[in-house]
Amino acid sequence: MQTLLRLSRPLLCIARSLPRVAFARSAKLSTASVAASSVNQEEIQFFSRLSSQWWDESGEFGLLHKMNPVRVQFVKNKIFETVHDDGFEEIAEREKNGKILDGLDVLDVGCGGGLLSESLARLGANTLGVDASASNITIASLHAAQDPALCRTSALGNVPLQYRNAAAEELVEEPKRFDVVCSMEVIEHVDNPAAFLRSCAELVKVSYELNSPGGHLFLSTVSRTPLAYFLTILAAEKLLQLVEPGTHTFSKYVKPAELIEFFQKPLGAAGRPWISHVYDGMPVRQEAEVRGMAYLPWKGAWTLAPRGAFGSTECNYLFWVRKPLSSRV
Amino acid sequence: MRFNYLVDTGAWKSVEESRVASIEEMQVWDGLSDARITFNANEANIGHNNGQAPHMATMTENLNLQRALLRSLDASGVAEIIDNTKVSRIEKDTRNGGWPLVHTSNGEVLRARLLVGADGPNSPVRSYAGIESYGWAYDTRAIVATLNHAPRLAGLQKQSKTAYQRFLPTGPIAFLPLSPTSSSLVWSTKPTLAAALTATDPQALVHMINAAFRLPEVSIRYLHRFVLDEKQQMSSDALLEEIRWRERAHVIDQHSVFSSHAFDGIGIPPSDAEMLPPLVTSIQPGSVASFPLRLSHADSYIGEGEHGSRTALLGDAAHTIHPLAGQGLNMGLADAQALAECIQSAVLVGGDIGSRTALLPYARARYFENHKLLSATDKLHKLYSSTFSPVVWVRSVGLEVVNELDTLKAAIMMTAGSSSSVQKQRFDASSWATAARSVELAGSAWRAATSVGKTVEGVLAAGLSNLLTSSGRR
Ligand SMILES: Cc1cc2nc3c(=O)[nH]c(=O)nc-3n(C[C@H](O)[C@H](O)[C@H](O)COP(=O)(O)OP(=O)(O)OC[C@H]3O[C@@H](n4cnc5c(N)ncnc54)[C@H](O)[C@@H]3O)c2cc1C
Numbered sequence: 001m002q003t004l005l006r007l008s009r010p011l012l013c014i015a016r017s018l019p020r021v022a023f024a025r026s027a028k029l030s031t032a033s034v035a036a037s038s039v040n041q042e043e044i045q046f047f048s049r050l051s052s053q054w055w056d057e058s059g060e061f062g063l064l065h066k067m068n069p070v071r072v073q074f075v076k077n078k079i080f081e082t083v084h085d086d087g088f089e090e091i092a093e094r095e096k097n098g099k100i101l102d103g104l105d106v107l108d109v110g111c112g113g114g115l116l117s118e119s120l121a122r123l124g125a126n127t128l129g130v131d132a133s134a135s136n137i138t139i140a141s142l143h144a145a146q147d148p149a150l151c152r153t154s155a156l157g158n159v160p161l162q163y164r165n166a167a168a169e170e171l172v173e174e175p176k177r178f179d180v181v182c183s184m185e186v187i188e189h190v191d192n193p194a195a196f197l198r199s200c201a202e203l204v205k206v207s208y209e210l211n212s213p214g215g216h217l218f219l220s221t222v223s224r225t226p227l228a229y230f231l232t233i234l235a236a237e238k239l240l241q242l243v244e245p246g247t248h249t250f251s252k253y254v255k256p257a258e259l260i261e262f263f264q265k266p267l268g269a270a271g272r273p274w275i276s277h278v279y280d281g282m283p284v285r286q287e288a289e290v291r292g293m294a295y296l297p298w299k300g301a302w303t304l305a306p307r308g309a310f311g312s313t314e315c316n317y318l319f320w321v322r323k324p325l326s327s328r329v
Numbered sequence: 330m331r332f333n334y335l336v337d338t339g340a341w342k343s344v345e346e347s348r349v350a351s352i353e354e355m356q357v358w359d360g361l362s363d364a365r366i367t368f369n370a371n372e373a374n375i376g377h378n379n380g381q382a383p384h385m386a387t388m389t390e391n392l393n394l395q396r397a398l399l400r401s402l403d404a405s406g407v408a409e410i411i412d413n414t415k416v417s418r419i420e421k422d423t424r425n426g427g428w429p430l431v432h433t434s435n436g437e438v439l440r441a442r443l444l445v446g447a448d449g450p451n452s453p454v455r456s457y458a459g460i461e462s463y464g465w466a467y468d469t470r471a472i473v474a475t476l477n478h479a480p481r482l483a484g485l486q487k488q489s490k491t492a493y494q495r496f497l498p499t500g501p502i503a504f505l506p507l508s509p510t511s512s513s514l515v516w517s518t519k520p521t522l523a524a525a526l527t528a529t530d531p532q533a534l535v536h537m538i539n540a541a542f543r544l545p546e547v548s549i550r551y552l553h554r555f556v557l558d559e560k561q562q563m564s565s566d567a568l569l570e571e572i573r574w575r576e577r578a579h580v581i582d583q584h585s586v587f588s589s590h591a592f593d594g595i596g597i598p599p600s601d602a603e604m605l606p607p608l609v610t611s612i613q614p615g616s617v618a619s620f621p622l623r624l625s626h627a628d629s630y631i632g633e634g635e636h637g638s639r640t641a642l643l644g645d646a647a648h649t650i651h652p653l654a655g656q657g658l659n660m661g662l663a664d665a666q667a668l669a670e671c672i673q674s675a676v677l678v679g680g681d682i683g684s685r686t687a688l689l690p691y692a693r694a695r696y697f698e699n700h701k702l703l704s705a706t707d708k709l710h711k712l713y714s715s716t717f718s719p720v721v722w723v724r725s726v727g728l729e730v731v732n733e734l735d736t737l738k739a740a741i742m743m744t745a746g747s748s749s750s751v752q753k754q755r756f757d758a759s760s761w762a763t764a765a766r767s768v769e770l771a772g773s774a775w776r777a778a779t780s781v782g783k784t785v786e787g788v789l790a791a792g793l794s795n796l797l798t799s800s801g802r803r
Pocket residue numbers: 414415416417447448449450453471472473515619620621643644645646652655656657658659661
């Protein structure tokens with residue numbers, strides 16, 4: 001009874017959960033080629049079945065599907081705001097035709113089945129989705145291949161969406177950098193969050209324009225609070241068994257303050273901190289922002305909490321930070 | 330009609346104005362007790378939008394609206410119309426993610442990201458999606474026709490802006506003005522009678538229509554035999570004689586508005602002339618048709634799972650309603666508006682518009698709204714089909730009580746045609762609060778009805794049915 005009462009609160013936390021049962025077989029197949037064209041029929045069928053989990057909107061991933069529009073909205077808002085602050089007028093035009101990310105190079109680290117990558121690509125971004133799991137990449141590629149809008153090559157020869165089986169650390173070794181790097185519901189699953197964050201930050205473009213800051217880093221995760229423990233682990237895994245037990249490890253949850261603190265320190269020997277100062281523990285709007293997200297069961301939808309709303313970042317939250325001017329890191 | 334939506338989308342510009350009538354008043358009365366309710370847009374202070382005179386509903390023929398919509402689509406240049414073509418088959422693209430493949434009669438195959446079923450009550454899209462539909466056929470058919478009549482005399486201009494509906498035990502008969510000399514008929518009645526009336530000599534139908542608005546119910550029932558029974562069929566002149574004989578029997582004065590004698594233009598017209606529609610003189614050739622009436626509501630507006638992914642239903646494909654409240658088209662337009670808004674917000678966040686996640690807000694916005702109207706209209710139909718006298722008494726009291734409560738009437742008018750989102754918002758904010766207050770004053774039966782929502786057919790029906798269940802159960 002107590003549980004049910006508590007659960008009926010407006011806040012419901014989730015974090016991405018991998019369908020472990022389904023993926024048990026995938027280790028064997030991790031050497032399979034990623035390109036859809038070279039996968040044999042039997043493999044396609046196997047992956048399609050897996051894919052039906054990632055893309056089954058009423059299944060275990062339903063809440064994540066519903067969360068997606070809110071994450072995209074946050075990315076859009078911040079890009080719009082900063083481009084506006086930087087004094088580029090044409091952004092309003094882009095907003096109108098729905099292609100607000102037109103021409104931007106966007107990286108989705110830990111893309112899973114491609115939920116976020118597909119949306120970013122539809123908004124005009126040249127999107128690269130990477131995931132350490134080869135089967136995730138195959139699933140994501142197969143799903144995108146069904147959608148002609150995502151695999152059509154543009155007049156300039158750009159393909160709006162591409163996937164690669166790689167870890168963020170591997171990309172750091174390559175020269176390519178991105179206007180926007182997103183890593184949603186990933187950091188709570190990695191072993192060394194500090195190293196992971198450093199790699200993501202490194203992949204963000206440095207600005208070559210005079211007086212203009214660099215690219216953007218977006219994260220979303222779950223805070224390490226009693227409420228988050230209660231909702232994501234005790235309730236979701238143990239009591240209600242909404243997701244596989246073992247999906248989340250409480251000690252890996254990251255608090256917003258810890259992210260802010262991380263970016264207040266220089267990330268490399270020569271670099272500047274991304275967050276120069278904080279007021280009441282919060283960064284200035286031009287440097288970084290933390291926004292809570294909550295699921296409203298009676299609306300069947302997630303909502304982006306208003307800026308600074310009390311208690312809104314106790315569970316699921318989004319984080320944005322921007323590479324500072326003339327930072328090399 | 331959801332008038333503002335049509336204006337906002339620009340479609341209204343292409344409508345032929347001479348075939349559009351603004352309804353400022355609605356007269357509704359009970360066929361057995363003659364209890365009458367008058368809705369007046371001026372009184373209720375609604376409909377002051379787009380710089381027009383206050384009106385409660387806008388009437389036009391389906392054809393006029395359809396032509397305008399096609400023209401404005403053409404002008405927009407964003408849509409491609411494949412006309413004179415039927416959908417011959419829909420199948421699932423099983424090898425490529427289950428997108429619907431639409432085969433057309435001209436041999437094309439279209440692969441749809443989102444397949445919208447706006448394909449009417451026998452929706453092929455609904456069958457493809459495997460969506461079940463719940464409901465039943467009414468033992469009723471609706472006769473539709475375009476009627477000609479003399480223009481209103483000076484001083485009675487209002488009449489061409491008044492809609493009339495009389496509830497007979499066999500079903501409601503409605504007279505909806507289109508222009509000063511033509512109006513539209515929707516006459517819901519028993520299937521056998523509908524078949525006979527549509528097959529009969531059009532002039533006999535003219536007399537039957539005039540009588541159906543005027544004669545006491547016993548006489549109307551008596552007249553049915555002359556169209557139903559082949560052996561008793563008579564010429565239209567003989568039918569008119571029969572009607573006049575019955576008028577004399579009911580002591581209906583020849584100069585009264587209830588008489589089948591047209592006002593001869595001499596002297597002053599009867600003072601109660603506005604209580605009834607003008608006498609019909611003829612029927613536009615080819616305009617008579619009849620349709621079976623059904624209540625139906627699809628179990629879901631968006632397809633799901635194995636078969637139905639990437640489908641959405643709207644309009645009559647999703648629901649059919651008894652025409653007594655004139656809501657069919659409105660509901661479809663409201664669906665279209667909600668679906669368009671839903672698609673737009675999905676596009677703005679890079680969503681896949683065929684996905685369940687993107688479409689769910691559409692279903693949430695419309696399903697319950699439509700359900701309320703469907704059940705309220707169904708209750709009204711049942712209520713007025715009865716000749717059982719306590720029921721007649723209760724519903725007459727119902728009509729007269731409503732007549733006294735202006736805010737409730739306003740609410741009825743809001744739902745009976747002209748509602749638009751702008752009006753609705755204004756209404757929600759202040760008038761509804763007033764309406765709710767007067768509902769409370771009127772006693773607990775009304776208060777219970779507020780929970781039914783803003784459909785005042787709902788208020789009416791729920792309030793009355795509360796009373797009815799006790800009397801009906803004896
Ligand atoms: C007797 C009667 C009186 C009514 N009176 C009123 C009234 O006074 N006021 C009011 O608001 N509403 C009224 N209605 C309701 C109103 O007519 C409907 O609600 C409205 O027309 C529904 O529109 P729709 O586009 O959903 O369906 P429809 O108008 O049925 O349109 C469906 C379309 O799909 C097409 N189609 C179907 N199958 C295929 C296929 N395989 N291939 C290609 N095309 C196909 C059809 O040709 C048709 O054009 C009345 C209805 C009836 C029956």
